[in-house]
Amino acid sequence: MKKMNAGALRLLAPAALALASLGAQAALPIQHWTQPSGARIYFVATDALPIVDVQLDFDAGDRHDPSVQAGLASVTADMLEKGVAAKGAEPALDENAVGEAWADLGASxxxxxxxxxxxxxxxSLSRPDLLDQAVALAAREIGEPAFPEHIWRRERERIVAGIKEANTKPGTIAGRAYGKDVYGSHPYGYEPTEETLARIDVPAMREFYARHVAPCRAKLSIVGALDRGQADRIAAALLARLPASFDCGALAPVPEVAALAAPKVERIPFASAQAHVLIGQPGYPRRDPDHFALTLGNYVLGGGGFVSRLTEEVREKRGLAYSVYSGFSPGLHAGAFTIGFQTRPDQADAAVKVAREVLRKFVAEGPTPAELQAAKDNLIGGFPLLLDSNRKLVGNVANIAWNDLQLDYLDTWRSRMNAVTVADVKSAFQRKLRPDDMVTVIVGAKP
Known part of the structure; x- marks a missing residue:
C-alpha cells in the first residue's frame, strides 16, 4: 500500500477544518453518466479539500473463483501492485520503482x-500537474500489470505461511467451518488453502483479469475538487490502457446462496481457554427492500454494543461472555446473518441457549417502540460521520454505484430510516430469519 508523503499531507492542513461541515450538509448531488466505452461514472464535486478520490470497481471478486482455485481473485488483485510491464518507450517498473513513483507524487x-x-x-492532490501524473501511473498499473512470476512464488509462500499460522487459532477454525456450513457450495464459503494456491499460476491470473476487467464493465466513483469534464477525462484516462476491443457479454452466472435445509450443530475440539461460537444462516442481498428495517432491528438485537438485547441477556444478566454481537453481511448475494461470541468452554452450551432464546423472542415480537427510537437516534445521529471526509464519501458513492441504488440514496437515507416502524422490523426479521433452523459452530467447547 502506498501512502501520501508528509509534504502532501501538510498541503492539506489549511483545509482540514472544512471536513467538519461536510457530513452535516445535505448530501451532495451525485452526477451519473455512461462513457462511450460503457464505463459508468458516478461523480460528486466538492471543494472541501484540494484532493481527488477515485474508486474503480469491477465484477471480479471472489464469487467468481473456481472452487479448486479459491483465492484467485484476491491474489490477482494483490499482484497488480507488484510491477508494471514495459510498453513502447515506457520502461518496466518493478514493485520498488512503483512504490517510489507514488511516494514522489505524494499520492496513493x-x-x-x-x-x-x-x-x-x-x-491525489487536485493540482493538475500532480493529478495528471497520478492518473497516468494508475492507468499503467490497471492496464499493463506485469504479474512477475518470481514475485508470485514469493507471495504464495508468504500467504501459505499466514494460512498455516491462522490454522493454529480457534477463531480461524470456527470461521472456516461456519462459512462452509452457511454457504454450502456457494463461492462466499470458499477459503484459500495451500492446495488451491498451488493451482494458481501467472497464466491463470492473466486469464481471470482479462476476462473480468474491461472499460465496459467498469464503475468509477469520483469525489473531489473537479468539474464534470475533468472527472470524465480522468475516468477515460484511467481505463485507456485496457484493451479497447472486448466481448462485454454476460459473465458466467453465480448461483444464489441456498437456504439451509436443516439446522446443524458442529462441535470442533480445540485446546483453548475460550470457546468460539458462531450461530447463523444466509441473510439477504444488499438490494433487498428490507435493508433499513433489518439494519435498525439488528442494532437493537446485537449490533448496538452495550445497549443491545444480546449483551443485556448474555453478558450483563448472566456473565456468559465478555462481548456478544449480531450482524448481517449483505452482498450481491445473501451474505450471512451471524451471532458471535467467546465464552468459557464449560458454559458454551448455556450461552448458546440464551442467545437462541433472545433471537427467537426478537423475531417473534420485534423491538419495543423505545428500542426502535433509540436505534434511530443513534444511527441517524451518526449519519454525518459517514460523509465527513472525501474518502468516506467516495466509499458511499461507490456503494450506491455497485448496488445500483438510487442516486438520491444519501439524501433520503435519514427519512427512510425514520419511516421504519416496529411492525416493519418484526415482519422483515420474520421473512429473513428462522431461529430454529440455523447453523451453530462451537470450537473449543468441552464435551
Whole structure:
C-alpha cells in the first residue's frame, strides 16, 4: 500500500477544518453518466479539500473463483501492485520503482478484491500537474500489470505461511467451518488453502483479469475538487490502457446462496481457554427492500454494543461472555446473518441457549417502540460521520454505484430510516430469519 508523503499531507492542513461541515450538509448531488466505452461514472464535486478520490470497481471478486482455485481473485488483485510491464518507450517498473513513483507524487493507489468486486482506489492532490501524473501511473498499473512470476512464488509462500499460522487459532477454525456450513457450495464459503494456491499460476491470473476487467464493465466513483469534464477525462484516462476491443457479454452466472435445509450443530475440539461460537444462516442481498428495517432491528438485537438485547441477556444478566454481537453481511448475494461470541468452554452450551432464546423472542415480537427510537437516534445521529471526509464519501458513492441504488440514496437515507416502524422490523426479521433452523459452530467447547 502506498501512502501520501508528509509534504502532501501538510498541503492539506489549511483545509482540514472544512471536513467538519461536510457530513452535516445535505448530501451532495451525485452526477451519473455512461462513457462511450460503457464505463459508468458516478461523480460528486466538492471543494472541501484540494484532493481527488477515485474508486474503480469491477465484477471480479471472489464469487467468481473456481472452487479448486479459491483465492484467485484476491491474489490477482494483490499482484497488480507488484510491477508494471514495459510498453513502447515506457520502461518496466518493478514493485520498488512503483512504490517510489507514488511516494514522489505524494499520492496513493491500492488494489484489492472482496467477495463481490475487485476495486482500485486512487487518491491525489487536485493540482493538475500532480493529478495528471497520478492518473497516468494508475492507468499503467490497471492496464499493463506485469504479474512477475518470481514475485508470485514469493507471495504464495508468504500467504501459505499466514494460512498455516491462522490454522493454529480457534477463531480461524470456527470461521472456516461456519462459512462452509452457511454457504454450502456457494463461492462466499470458499477459503484459500495451500492446495488451491498451488493451482494458481501467472497464466491463470492473466486469464481471470482479462476476462473480468474491461472499460465496459467498469464503475468509477469520483469525489473531489473537479468539474464534470475533468472527472470524465480522468475516468477515460484511467481505463485507456485496457484493451479497447472486448466481448462485454454476460459473465458466467453465480448461483444464489441456498437456504439451509436443516439446522446443524458442529462441535470442533480445540485446546483453548475460550470457546468460539458462531450461530447463523444466509441473510439477504444488499438490494433487498428490507435493508433499513433489518439494519435498525439488528442494532437493537446485537449490533448496538452495550445497549443491545444480546449483551443485556448474555453478558450483563448472566456473565456468559465478555462481548456478544449480531450482524448481517449483505452482498450481491445473501451474505450471512451471524451471532458471535467467546465464552468459557464449560458454559458454551448455556450461552448458546440464551442467545437462541433472545433471537427467537426478537423475531417473534420485534423491538419495543423505545428500542426502535433509540436505534434511530443513534444511527441517524451518526449519519454525518459517514460523509465527513472525501474518502468516506467516495466509499458511499461507490456503494450506491455497485448496488445500483438510487442516486438520491444519501439524501433520503435519514427519512427512510425514520419511516421504519416496529411492525416493519418484526415482519422483515420474520421473512429473513428462522431461529430454529440455523447453523451453530462451537470450537473449543468441552464435551
Amino acid at each position: 493507489f491500492d488494489a484489492g478484491a472482496g467477495s463481490d468486486r475487485m476495486s482500485f482506489s486512487l487518491r
